[in-house]
Amino acid sequence: MRSHRKKTSHCVAFSRSSQRSSKMQQLILLASIWTLCTGSGDWCYQSQFSCDHQCNAPENWDHANKDCAGMYQSPINIVTRKTLKDERLTPLQFNNYQQIFRGTIKNNGHSVQVGIPHLSTISGGGLPSTYKAVQFHLHWGNKGGPGSEHTIDGEQYPMELHIVHMKNHYADLTTALRDPEGLAVLGFFYEMSNSANRKYDAIINTMRGIKATNANTSLPSISLAQLIPSEQNMTSYYRYKGSLTTPGCTQAVIWTVFENPIPLSMEQLAAFSDLQFSDRKPMVGNFRPVQPLNGRQVFRSGSPVILASSILLVGAIATALGLSQPN
Structure with missing residues (x-):
């Protein structure tokens, strides 16, 4: 079956210095980006998600309403x-x-x-x-x-x-x-x-x-x-x-x-x-x-x-x- 889930795109490009940082630093940065981009706002479809429109895409609808899980x-x-x-x-x-x-x-x-x-x-x-x-x-x-x-x-x-x-x-x-x-x-x-x-x-x-x-x-x-x-x-x-x-x-x-x-x-x-x-x-x-x-x-x-x-x-x-x- 074809999968219709799309991973949320990164909203921030990593600099060369970021790429050379330790694995732990990268994980911390990725977690920060994820929090920034997903936010705690209203729900949306995957086609709507961007850093300009920070909303809960389908994989995070349970953040908008727990029943979605x-x-x-x-x-x-x-x-x-x-x-x-x-x-x-x-x-x-x-x-x-x-x-x-x-x-x-x-x-x-x-x-x-x-x-x-x-x-x-x-x-x-x-x-x-x-x-x-x-x-x-x-x-x-x-x-x-x-x-x-x-x-x-x-x-x-x-x-x-x-x-x-x-x-x-x-x-x-x-x-x-x-x-x-x-x-x-x-x-x-x-x-x-x-x-x-x-x-x-x-x-x-x-x-x-x-x-x-x-x-x-x-x-x-x-x-x-x-x-x-x-x-x-x-x-x-x-x-x-x-x-x-x-x-x-x-x-x-x-x-x-x-x-x-x-x-x-x-x-x-x-x-x-x-x-x-x-x-x-x-x-x-x-x-x-x-x-x-x-x-x-x-x-x-x-x-x-x-x-x-x-x-x-x-x-x-x-x-x-x-x-x-x-x-």
């Missing part, structure tokens, strides 16, 4: 051959996902986020409760480069969508996060396509007005259903228990990561890199590196699509061997 963190690399099929993971039930709404789209300094003002819910598929949609946001690379948070057998997609839901009876996320199964997040990958996905025009066109951190505006009418694959293409997915992928990294999330990616053109993917972090640098590489499984089991759905294909294959073989019954 928990045992059941997200995202993860999903090794497909180690997943376990679970017959309870039937297709999810989507309610009011087709409903049109006008939400607020915001550059929150770490991503682009859209609030969901109406009641859309998910249930079934092995979920312990009904969950209502609260917001969605995305994670991406640099102008269409690798940028998803979850990876599949080490493969990192250009971008990933997270639709965040909380248990239906909770009034706010703070309360839901106290429940170990309070949140259910749907994760969708994106792949590069030769043609534009017109269903994303409203979001991408509106993003031009929110390049700066904390900028927000009204989003033209959209539905959640138009952003994701059709329901018949969402029968194959992975399930595991994990956390939020930004500080505070609360371990209260049931993750559902779908196999089939959403197509976007290169130009559409690159448009997300035009947003800006709080320091006005391009918002690129806003993904957390994958975290250790620490003994967790990842489950996969029993896809009826695979089953149907197998039936067709058996039928074709039977016909070829002359085993089909006469009319």
Whole structure:
């Protein structure tokens, strides 16, 4: 699997005299530089870190919030051959996902986020409760480069969508996060396509007005259903228990990561890199590196699509061997 962790670059060049100093002196100097560069400030992504912006990069998020050092963190690399099929993971039930709404789209300094003002819910598929949609946001690379948070057998997609839901009876996320199964997040990958996905025009066109951190505006009418694959293409997915992928990294999330990616053109993917972090640098590489499984089991759905294909294959073989019954 490819590693997405990057070592923090040194912010100070050593002089020749430093290079000739004793090993102990070098270690003391390196420790001082590390303290200077990492600081104790706010959290950031690796792409943001510099001595001009001293913040806690992903390997130091536990300095910003101790829960980020928990045992059941997200995202993860999903090794497909180690997943376990679970017959309870039937297709999810989507309610009011087709409903049109006008939400607020915001550059929150770490991503682009859209609030969901109406009641859309998910249930079934092995979920312990009904969950209502609260917001969605995305994670991406640099102008269409690798940028998803979850990876599949080490493969990192250009971008990933997270639709965040909380248990239906909770009034706010703070309360839901106290429940170990309070949140259910749907994760969708994106792949590069030769043609534009017109269903994303409203979001991408509106993003031009929110390049700066904390900028927000009204989003033209959209539905959640138009952003994701059709329901018949969402029968194959992975399930595991994990956390939020930004500080505070609360371990209260049931993750559902779908196999089939959403197509976007290169130009559409690159448009997300035009947003800006709080320091006005391009918002690129806003993904957390994958975290250790620490003994967790990842489950996969029993896809009826695979089953149907197998039936067709058996039928074709039977016909070829002359085993089909006469009319």
